[in-house]
Each structure stands twice: as C-alpha cells, then as structure tokens.
Amino acid sequence: MINKKGKSFYFCWVFFITFVIFLYGPTFTIVLLSFQGPEGGLTFPMNGFSFHWFEKLWEGGGYVDIGSAFRRSILLGIILMILTVILSVSAGMAFRKKFFGSNFLFFLTISSLIVPSIILSLGVALEFRLIDETIKFIGNKYNIDWIINDFQTTLNMFSSGLGAQLTWTLPFGLLIMFAIFNRFDKSFEEASRDLGATPWQTFKFIVLPIIAPSVVGIALFGFTLSYDELARSSQVMGATNTLPLELKGLTTTVTTPVIYALGTLTTGISFLVIFIAIGSFFIIKRKKVK
Template sequence: MGEGRSPAFYWLAAFFAAFVLFLYGPMIVIFILSFQGPSGGLTFPLNGLSLHWFERLWHGGGIVDISDAFNRSLELGVVVMILTVLLSLSAGLAFRKRFQGSDLLFFVAIASLIVPSIVTSLGIALEFRLLDDFIKNHGPEWLAGDLKTTMGTFTSGLGAHLTWTLPFGLLVMFAIFNRFDARYEEAARDLGATPWQTLRFVILPIILPSVIGVGLFGFTLSWDEIARSSQAMGEHNTLPMELQALTTTVTTPEIYALGTATTGVSFAVIALALFAIMLIRARQARYGSDAGQA
C-alpha cells in the first residue's frame, strides 16, 4: 500500500490529459473569445472583456435573424424529442414479443445509422420534390394552385431529423426492456391491474430515467444536426445551418458568441435531464426505503 505509482501511470495520465485537451480545447477557446471587448478580434489575446458580441448577436447585428433561427431550432428539437420518446417507447413495448417480420423491421429502422447523412438528406429532398410534382399535376385545385413546396421545417425537416434520432432511441429502449424484470408486471396483473394501469404505474416509473435519456438524445441530436438538414429543411434554416453559413462570412467574435449560445443550450438541456433523473432516482430510493420499513 505504501509503494509509489509507476512511471507508466504518469505517462498515461499525461496522455489522457492531452487527449481531453485535444477534444475540448477548441471549444474552450471559442467560449473565451466570445467574451471579447467591442474592439476584439478573432484571435488571442483578448482585447477587453464584455458581453458586447452577445448583445449584438441577440439584437440582430446584421448577420442573421437569430431570434427566428433559435426559435425554429428549439421548436423542432422539442417536437423531435417528443416523437422520439413516443415512437421509441412504443417500439420497445412492441418488440418485447416476437412477431412476423420483426427482424426485418428492426434492421430497416436502424439502417439510417449506416447510410451517409448527406445521402439521407438528398433522398428525403427528392421524395418531397416528387410529392410536389404529383400534387401540382394530379392534386385538387385548392391545394395545387398556391403550392410552392411541401418541404419545410415540420415536414421534410422533421422526417430528416427523425431518421437520425429514432435509431438511437430504439436501441436504448431495446436495451432497457431486455433487462426489465417481467415479474413486476405479473405482480401487478395478479393484483388486478389493467394493461394500461400496469404501464402507467409499474413500467413507466421504473424506466422513466431511461425515457428521459431518450428524450435528451432526441433533442440534442436534432439541435446540432446539419448534414441531414442541409437538403431537407426547405426555405428556412435551422440555427446550426446559419452558424455553418456564417463561418465563411463573419469576421468578428459574433460568430463565437453564436457558437457559445448554441452550445450553452445543449448543456442546459443535459443538466436539466440529469437533474430530473437524480430526482426520480432519489424518489424511487425513498419509496423503496419506506416499503422496506413497512
């Protein structure tokens, strides 16, 4: 117990520290440079310290309509999160029992993880262009007359994001239900619970932290998505797409402020999800302790 650490430990520790710095160093640099003073530039050293570029960004600053882009991405992320949770949970419950074609359906559902994102985006865009042509040529006059395109944030854009988030949600829910103890359900049925009561009062409370994790996956993957949005989003860009477009035109720390703001939203959602999971686990532990004492 009194022996010192070997030199290999320090070499490996230094290598790990360098690896972490390599991963997070660029992000930390952007965070720092976003707090430049009004006369600051895009490189070190800092020229003052202020929130000038965040204020300019939020008030428009002449580069993008940050408010609309932010709200658009936020609304899309929330819808994707809700649909990812509902569809993943439903699929997880359905796949607990074997049915004809289940293996094929599973592989089709996760195939989009293998296909390059830009190919998926192009395919969705092509599908909606074909849909536009069909409606204009064969659709009712009241619909075809003023139709420009069916592509949009909550049509083709929503579908593109779900091809990215759903496979992750499915895999998480499959893993959870593979470890779920069916005896809890049997006990509920023995006590006279209906299937809906069993789902609501037994299954969901047990798997709720995992459901929150699936929702976290859905929101953060949608919030940061660019490749699958590039061809499928329609006339309005999401916030990450605006950020990518600005990297070649903006020459002020305003671009860093935008990057810091978008990353801050992701961190806030992650922190909120972790806090909710901690509360749920503490509540479950408290109820378990009370039940044990009873």
C-alpha cells in the same frame, strides 16, 4: 496485473486528461474569445473584456435573422423530443416480443444510423419533390385553382425536416430501450397482471416508473440531436433554416467574434439541457431507491 498501479495506469490517466483538454479546450477558447473587447479580433490576445459581441448578436448585426432561427430550432427540438420518446418507448415495448417484420424493422433502424446522412437527405428531398410534382400534375389536370395559383412545395421544416431528423434520433431511442429491457425484471409485471391490472395500468404504474430515468435519457438524445442536426436536415428544410444551417453559412461569411458569441450561446443552451437531463436522471433514480 491491472490492479497494480504500474506504468499503464499513469499513462492512461495522463492520456485521459489530455483527451479531455483536447475535447473541451477549443470550446473553452471560443467562450473566452466571445467576451473579446470591441476592437478585438478572431484570435488572441484579448483586447479587453466586454459584452460587445453579444450586443451585436442581439441587434442582429446585419446578419441573417438569428433570433427566429433559434426559435425554430428549439421548437423543432421539442417536437422531436416528444415524438422520439413516444415512438421509442412504444416500439421498445413492442420489441420485447417478436412481431410481424420485427427483424426487418430492427435492420432498418440500424441501417438508418450508419447510412451516410447526405444520401438520406437527398432521398427525402427527392421524395417530396416527386410529391410536389404529383400534386401540381393533379392540380393542372382537374383545374384546381389553389394548386395552380398558390401551391409551392411540401418540403417544410415540419414535414420533410421533421422526418429526416427522426431517422437520426429514433435509432438512439430504440437502442436505449433495448438496453433497459435487457436487464428488466419481468416478475413485477407478472405480479401486477396476476393482481388484475389492465395492460395500461401495468405500464403506467409498474413499467414506466422503472424505466423513467432512461426515458429522460431518450428525451435528451431527442432534443440535442435535433437541435444540432445538420447533415440530414441540410437538403430538406425548404424555405426556412434551422440554427445549425445558419451557423454553417456564417462560418464562411462572418469574420468577427459575433460567431463566437453565437457559439457560446448555443453551447450554453445545449449544456443547460444536458445538465437538466442528467440532474433529473439522478433525482428520479434516487427517489426510486427510497
């Protein structure tokens, strides 16, 4: 049976290890190559070891303004993280009961997860284009000066960009909430209610501490999925670009290890966030056991 360490057991171990190498090997390669010497190229061998390409990156190296793309992406990621946590937790609480349109909302959420991203990006871009046209139309009709002279577009990182990314992060948040409440013991809440706690008190002192580790998980999804999001953002960021969009442009134009240095940096930030999240997940869990 499966307990027995037969051929299958060893095959699976070997397969798993191969898969992990396949998963991490390429990333490891570019981390290594980003420390390429000043004379080195895009491939092995390493021509010495240096921070040359990181310095180049820091100076901007004549490429797009990476620094501000970085800041924009991190800012957007943090906003997405906060919104994803708040909206998913409140919707997750709501979904424990049936409410008006709850089935339809569930259907929308799951559909959003599997609809091809380019279609969604196009749809949101269209929506904002039509809003723009409407505003311009009203401006012309009623002779509103600032619209005629200054108004450009409502398409913006923090309007359309934010919304398009929410349709990607929120389904994950809601599914995590479902997973929590599937194995949630309701008797704690009932006890708290019987003792006279208000719904808010029950949420704050009973429910929230119990679900806290998973809320960290939702935050992790909210930040990282936004920080790396590309397909849905691609048509809706307006005049500004986030880091993944800049990166995609760089893949066709940059032919030096600068792009590896940039890759090492963004991957480093992702890893930092992931480890902080996983770390706090286990710390909160352990505290709870005590």
